[in-house]
Amino acid sequence: SDRVPGAAKNVPKKCVE
Structure with missing residues (x-):
């Protein structure tokens, strides 16, 4: 995924993840 947690x-x- 392009958007991941910091x-x-x-x-x-x-x-x-």
């Missing part, structure tokens, strides 16, 4: 911002946007 915590998930460290990982690629393609990440599941």
Whole structure:
């Protein structure tokens, strides 16, 4: 997902979370 929580911002946007 393009929009992810700040915590998930460290990982690629393609990440599941």
